[in-house]
Amino acid sequence: AQSVTQPDARVTVSEGASLQLRCKYSYFGTPYLFWYVQYPRQGLQLLLKYYPGDPVVQGVNGFEAEFSKSNSSFHLRKASVHWSDWAVYFCAVHQGGRALIFGTGTTVSVSP
Amino acid sequence: ETAVFQTPNYHVTQVGNEVSFNCKQTLGHDTMYWYKQDSKKLLKIMFSYNNKQLIVNETVPRRFSPQSSDKAHLNLRIKSVEPEDSAVYLCASSRTGGNQDTQYFGPGTRLLVL
Structure with missing residues (x-):
């Protein structure tokens, strides 16, 4: 069955330091993958998405992902990382039949 | 402004009551969705719908039902709420529902069942 695993529930990083959030997927066939960010009390916003092709994908606000x-x-x-990157980040794979399957999310905290 | 809009932002009710949440998208999309986000922030699909087909997650209790008047609106009704229905309900839309389509999310409706 299709699934997404985000092994890190919480990551703390200093402002100005680099950040990597891990995502592992299980999918039969060609996966279409997404990263979303959720700021406090808001909906999800797309950071970037992967279509088959170049494995490195550029997104908004300086984010990139590698397939x-x-x-x-x-x-x-x-x-x-900037203090405004403090949020919850979700990795997702398109299930087919239209739904997205989400990972459990990684909360990023930014220290000064 | 083109986006996905949800009302209300927040709703408190008692067990057994009926509630209805509204969702409207002005993106011109054909497909809309409802997701449930629980207290641990886990996101699960509840329904996806376009003018041709409703796809229901089989784990969704029957007291939940989507209601659509046109392709820009997809409301969610809960007939008799239970405590476990306390969650954030996120509405989304996408152009066609295909694998490549980006889903755009509303800000969510937070439900608290007492």
Whole structure:
């Protein structure tokens, strides 16, 4: 069955430091993968999405992600974190039949 | 402004009451969704709907039902709420519902059942 695993429930990073959030997927066939961010008391906003092709995907606000078929991974990265990046980040795979399957989310806290 | 709008932002009710949440999208999309986000922030699909087909997650209790007047609106009715229905309900829309489509989310309706 299709699934998404985000092994880190919470990550704390210093402002200006780099960030990597891990995502592993299980999917039969060609996966379409997404990273969303949820700020407090708000809905989800798309950061980036992967279509088959270039494995490195550029997103908004300096985020990028790298797809690896061999590792079944779609990790999110940012070179220099800002305090406004404090949020919950969700990795998702399109299930087919239209629904998205979400990981459990990773909360990113930014320390000064 | 083009976006996904949800009302109310917040609703408190008692066990056994009926509630209805509204969702409207002005993006011109054909497909709309309802997701439930529980207290641990876990997100699960409840329904997806376009003018041709309703797809229901089989784990959704029958007291939940989607209601659509046109492709820009998809409301959610809960006939007799239970304490476990306390959650944030997120509405979303996408252009066609295909694998490649981005889903755009509303801000959510937070339900508290006493």
